[in-house]
Amino acid sequence: MQTTGALPEVLLLDEPLMRSMTPAEWTWVLSLPGLRLGIAYSTMEFALACHADPALRRHSVNLLPLNVRLDVWLSIVKLIVHGGSYVCPEVIAALPHEERTEAVGVSGLTQRQLDVLQQVADGHSNKSIAKNLGLSIHTVKLHLHNGSIRLGARNRTEAAMRFREMRP
Numbered sequence: 001m002q003t004t005g006a007l008p009e010v011l012l013l014d015e016p017l018m019r020s021m022t023p024a025e026w027t028w029v030l031s032l033p034g035l036r037l038g039i040a041y042s043t044m045e046f047a048l049a050c051h052a053d054p055a056l057r058r059h060s061v062n063l064l065p066l067n068v069r070l071d072v073w074l075s076i077v078k079l080i081v082h083g084g085s086y087v088c089p090e091v092i093a094a095l096p097h098e099e100r101t102e103a104v105g106v107s108g109l110t111q112r113q114l115d116v117l118q119q120v121a122d123g124h125s126n127k128s129i130a131k132n133l134g135l136s137i138h139t140v141k142l143h144l145h146n147g148s149i150r151l152g153a154r155n156r157t158e159a160a161m162r163f164r165e166m167r168p
Helices: 015-020 023-031 044-052 070-081 089-094 097-104 111-121 126-133 137-151 156-166
Strands: 010-014 036-041 060-065
Touching (some): 010 070, 036 070, 060 070, 089 137, 111 126, 111 137, 137 156
Parallel strands (some): 010 036, 036 060
């Protein structure tokens, strides 16, 4: 790869390109200072291999699927460009429990997801949560659903338990 002097701050690579990169190209990519790397994957196996790669773990690596609607995909890319991080919930859900908790951490949840999960863990109903947070019941259900996916939980009770495990 040739450089023009300006180094990228964000680099988005897809699975086919990564598979074709030489070791020298890969070393160059990983040597870029302060790089936010986005990896767009086609297969879950590749995403999990990237997540487990020690060289990638030292960088801010984002894992996003290629098989989502374009508007969703562009929103994820915009998040990465603006300094956020993203790991597809399906990748997190496929990790062993210990790694999932580490991968998500409390910071992997949005503030609203944290708020809703805290209320769920405290035993509140969706109706009560909606009233307490000034949200619609539908919005509460949406935050609970997305938070549950991030935690790899299959239901409300499991989400509350995993949320409590993560809290100090």
